[in-house]
Amino acid sequence: MIKKEKGSKPHVTERHRLMDRPIAELSDIMAPNENEIVEFHCFLARSDYIRRVGPMDERLITREQIDFGLRSKIAGCKVTFEKSAVVTYMAKVPFEEVDLPYMVFRWSDELATRSLQAFTGTWEIETETERVLNRWIRPHRFRAFSSAFPKQLEQLGRENFIKYVVSPKTRKYIASAFATRTKIPDTRFPQGPGPKKISLFFDDVASQDEPDSTAPGWIRHSDKPMIIGGMATMPSRMHTLWPAIASILPQLDRLYLFFDRFDKLPSIRHPKIIYLTSQSFGDHRANGKFLGMLFAGDGDYYFSLDDDILYPRDYVERMTDFLQRGNNAFIAGVHGARLKTDIKHYLTDR
Secondary structure, three states: OEEOOOOOOOEEOOOOOOOOOOHHHOOHHHOOOEEOOOOOOOOOOOHHHHHHHOOOOOOOOOOHHHHHHHHHHHOOOOEEOOOOOOOOOOOOOOOOHHHHHHHHHHOOHHHHHHHHHHHHHHHOOEOOHHHHHHHHHHHHHHHHHHHHOHHHHHHHHHHHHHHHHHHHHHHHHHHHHHHHOOOOOOOOOOOOOOHHHHHHHHHHHHHOOOOOOOOOOOOOOOOOOOEEEEEEEOHHHHHHHHHHHHHHHHHOOEEEEEEOOOOOOOOOOOOOEEEEEHHHHOOOHHHHHHHHHHHOOOOOEEEEEOOOOOOOOOHHHHHHHHHHHOOOOOOOOOOOOOOOOOOOOOOOOO
16 A cells, blocks of 8 residues: 655555455455555566566565565556465475574565665655564564474573574574675666656655545435445454355445444455444444445435345345335344254244
8 A cells, every 4th residue: 555645755555454364254355356566475477577667676575566566556557366366375384494594594684674775765665664674574583483493482481482592593594694695696676767757656646535435425326226235343253244245245236334343444445335433433333234324315225234144145136125015115124043954843943
């Protein structure tokens, strides 16, 4: 995500929105077709395109995907996300001690700092070096050590493990790596787009209005009655929220999604979904599912929905048909129960 306040340097942030989520929980609504960056773990591009915007910047061991994404943006090209592609990423396979000299050097503070300096030098951009080191680079190194020496970590505890294992071995591996890298070729990196072009690009970004997903959705695209849904959710329901939305969203024109007491909103963008938060609208708990009625028009159909139900594909069609047969003069509700195979009593056999 690119942000630039007028008169200040641009600021770029990167979000891994679906990391560590089970595939079974994911749906089409959770990942946009167009993205701004792509992780190089799973990256596909034509070689002639890479030659046109590249070569890759060999100075970068972090932020390399953002660098490539920015170059693509300036070149007027798109970075897309292929939802049907599934890969196996084995980064969490345990490390062995023989892996550490490479891993520790690869994720060293020295290389990371040089990388961030090269990145900011190219783009004249603000970055939080200490935050990157503390929240990304050093945890990577620690994970490699803890994976290779699990017994020592358990015996020593985290603090002594860092003091007596991680720190001395890190110094040893990094010193050895720099001492043996004396005859390597000059580092290749692409010619930057140029200060003027970069400045115009970021100024253009700053002038664009960022989509406000929390704005009330009163814009109508048709004179026909709209099919509107309202749903409330809370942090403990994330595992059921996405399947519930995926089951009902294709049947709706708009969904008002109320986030109850979230410190940080989950990342989800869809043109049909409008955020409402307890911070903005008050502590309504489950009743937040009715807030969308404030923005519905006369004649619209409003469905109050739950975040732990999988709705049938014909749910909206059957409900609206039922209402129309009664001239839309009443409110309809549905109550469900799972019946046993051998039903002898309606109350006890469900």
